[in-house]
Amino acid sequence: MASYYNDATVIFLNGSFVKAAEAKMDFYSQSLHYGYSVFEGIRSYKTESGDTKIFRAAAHFDRLKNSALAMNMPYTWNTEELISATYQVLKRNNMQDAYIRPVVYAPANMSFAVNTESMIFIEAWEMAPFLGDKLLRVMISSFQRPNPRGFKIEAKAAGHYVNSILASQEAKTKGFDEALLTDMNDNIAEGPGANMFFEKDGKLVTPPPGNILPGITRATVLDICKKWGIEVEERLFKADELKNADGAFFCGTAAEVIGWESLDDVRFKKDWNETVSKTVQKAYKDLVIEKELGSQYSAA
Ligand code: PMP
Numbered sequence: 001m002a003s004y005y006n007d008a009t010v011i012f013l014n015g016s017f018v019k020a021a022e023a024k025m026d027f028y029s030q031s032l033h034y035g036y037s038v039f040e041g042i043r044s045y046k047t048e049s050g051d052t053k054i055f056r057a058a059a060h061f062d063r064l065k066n067s068a069l070a071m072n073m074p075y076t077w078n079t080e081e082l083i084s085a086t087y088q089v090l091k092r093n094n095m096q097d098a099y100i101r102p103v104v105y106a107p108a109n110m111s112f113a114v115n116t117e118s119m120i121f122i123e124a125w126e127m128a129p130f131l132g133d134k135l136l137r138v139m140i141s142s143f144q145r146p147n148p149r150g151f152k153i154e155a156k157a158a159g160h161y162v163n164s165i166l167a168s169q170e171a172k173t174k175g176f177d178e179a180l181l182t183d184m185n186d187n188i189a190e191g192p193g194a195n196m197f198f199e200k201d202g203k204l205v206t207p208p209p210g211n212i213l214p215g216i217t218r219a220t221v222l223d224i225c226k227k228w229g230i231e232v233e234e235r236l237f238k239a240d241e242l243k244n245a246d247g248a249f250f251c252g253t254a255a256e257v258i259g260w261e262s263l264d265d266v267r268f269k270k271d272w273n274e275t276v277s278k279t280v281q282k283a284y285k286d287l288v289i290e291k292e293l294g295s296q297y298s299a300a
Contacts, residue, residue, distance in 0.1 A: 004020075004123070004125045005020040005021065005123070005125065006021075007019070007021050008093075009021070009093060009125075010089065010092040010093055011023055011089065011121055011122060011123045011124075012085045012086070012088065012089050012120075012121060012122040013119075013120075013121045014119050014120060014121070017088065017089070017092060020123065023121070025105070025119075025121075026107065026108045028108035028109070028110065029105055029106055029107060029108055029109075030106035030107070030108070030109040030110070030111075030115065031105035031106045031158065032105075033110065034112075034159065035157070035158045035159030035161075035162060036071065036073075036106055036157070036158070036159060037073075037103055037104060037105040037106065037157070037158040038064060038067035038068050038070075038071055038073065038103075038104050038155060038156055038157050038158065039064070039067075039101060039102060039103040039104070039156055039158060040060045040061070040063060040064045040067075040100070040101070040102045040156060041060075041099065041100075041101060041156075041193075041252075041253045041254050042054060042055070042056075042057065042060045042086070042099070042100040042101075042102070042253060043055050043097075043098070043099055043100065043253050043254070043288070044086075044090055044095070044096065044097065044098045044100060044124075045096070045097055045288045045289050046096035046097055046289070047289050047290040048289055048290050048291050049290065052087070052090055052091075052095075052096045053290060054083065054086060054087070054090075054100065055253075055288045056216050056220070057079075057083045057086065058079050058083065059216045059219075060216060060253075061079040061082045061083060061102070062079055063156060063216070064082075064102055064104060064156070065077075065079070066154075066155065067104075067155035067156045067157060068104050068118065070152045070154070070155040070157075071152070071155055071157055072114050073104060073106065073115065073118045074115060074116065074117055074118045075104065075118060076117075076118070077120060082102065082120075082122070085122060086100055086102070086122055086124070089122050089123075089124050090124055093124060095124055095126065097126065098124040098125065098126055098127075099124065099125055099126070099127035099253075099254060100122065100123070100124045101122070101123045101124070101125075102120060102121070102122045102123075103120065103121055103122075103123075103158075104118050104119070104120050105118065105119050105120070105121075106118060106119075107119065127254070129254070129255055129256050129258060130193070130254040130255050131177065131178055131194070131250060131255045131258050132177070132258070133258070135258075135259045135260060135261035135272055136177040136178055136250070136258060136259070136260045136261060137175075137176050137177050137260075137261055137262050137265070138171075138176060138177065138178050138179070138180050138191075138248075138250075138260050138262070138263050138264075139171050139174060139176040139178075139179060139180065139263070139264055140179075140180050140181075140182065140239055140263065140264055141167040141170060141171065141179040141180060141181045141182070142170060143163060143166050143167040143170065143179070143181055144181060144182050144183060144184055144189075145163065145181045145182070145183050145184075145189040145190065145211055145212070146160055146163055147184050148210065148211060153211065153212070153213060154209065154213065154214060156213060160213075161192075161193075163181075163192075164192030164193055165192070167179035167181050167192045168192040168193075178191055178192070178250070179191060179192055180196065180263065182239070183207075183210075183211035184211075185236075186238060186239075187207065187211065187236040187237065187238060188207055188236075188237055188238065188239060188242055189207055189211045189212050190207065190211075190212045190213065191250050191252075191255075193252055193254060193255065194215070194217075194250035194251055194252030194254070194255045194258075195207075195212060195213070195214075195215040195217065195218040195250070195251050195252060196248060196249065196250050196251070197218075197221065197232075197248065197249055197251065197277065197280075198237075198241075198242050198245040198246075198247065198248040199245060199246045199247040199248065199270075199275050199276055199277045200244070200245050200246055201246070202230075202231075202276050203230070203231040203232070203233065203276075204221075204225060204230060204231070204232045204233070204276065204277070204280075205232070205233045205234075205235060205237060206218065206221075206222075206232065206233075206234055207234070207235075207236060207237070208234040208235060208236065209234075215251065215252055215253075216253065217251040217252050217253055217255075217256070217257070217284070218251055218252075220251075220284065220287065221251050221257065221280055221284065224280055224283045224284065224287070225280065228279070228280075228283065230276055230279075230280070239263075239264075242263060243263055243264070243266045244269075245268055245269065246268060246269045246270040246275060247259060247260070247268045247269075247270050247272060247275040247277045247278075248260045248263065248268060248277070249277050249280075249281065251284070256281075256284060256285070256288075257277075257280060257281040257284045257285075258281075259272045259275070259277060259278065259281065
C-alpha cells in the first residue's frame, strides 16, 4: 500500500494543525460504522509562475458544504477559512503538487439519528494521476451506479464509494484498467471515480446530471469546449453507441483527463493523438498550471 504520511506530516483537524501520526478519531464514529461522511478530492499545482495554486478550490469546498447539507450533517465552516487552512497544510508539509482530501465526519453515534455537530480534517499527499498516463482498457461493469432514488448521488458521500470499490476491483481482477458503470436503465453513467466523455466526428458527448456525480473537472471540460468552439452534447446513450465512438476519456480531479484505448476490448476508431479529446487533455493540463487559459479560473 502507498505511504500517505510520515512522522513529520501535518494535517488540519478541527481548527488545529496536528501531526498525522498523532491525530485521534473516535472509533465509535457513525462515519466509520455506516460510511456516513462526506469528502472532497482536490488538487494543487505548482503553476507556471512558481506559486502553489489549489485548482478550483472554492468549487470544491462549496461542494463539500452541499454534500454535508444533503446528508443532514451540521456544517459550521466557511469556504474561505477552509481554503486558507488547506494552503497552510500545503505550506507546513512543503508541498506544491498535491492531492488534498478534506473529510467531514460524524461523532460517536450508533443510531441513525441526526447529529448536533460534525468534525473535519484536511490531509494532503503527493499523488500521480490515479489512472496513470497511458491509454486505458476499460470494461463495462456488472455493477450499476447507485439508484438516485436510494441515494443523493450528487453528494460526495463516503458510503457511495463502496459501489466504486466493487466496480473497480472487479475490472482489475478481470485484467482491465478501470470500470465503466451504467445507470439503472443501462445508460452509460460514469467511472468509479471519474466522469466520462466520448468523441464522434469531432463532437463530444457526455451523460447529463441525474445519475452521475456532476464533476468539477467535467464542468471545466465543458468550459474548455465552449472556449475552443468544440461542440458538446449532454445526453443519455448506451454501450453500443459508445463502442462505435472515435475516442473516449475519463475526467476527474484525481485522474485529470485520460484517454481510453478500448472498451470491452473493442478499440476506438481514431488514434488518440488525432482526436479533439487529446486537445482537451492538453488544454486541461495547461489550465491547472495557469498556462495560457488559466486566468479565468484564478479567482475560483
Ligand atoms: N464521479 C465520481 C463517482 C467521482 O468520485 C469523481 C471524483 N470526485 C468524479 C466523478 C469527478 O469529479 P471531480 O471532477 O469533481 O473530481
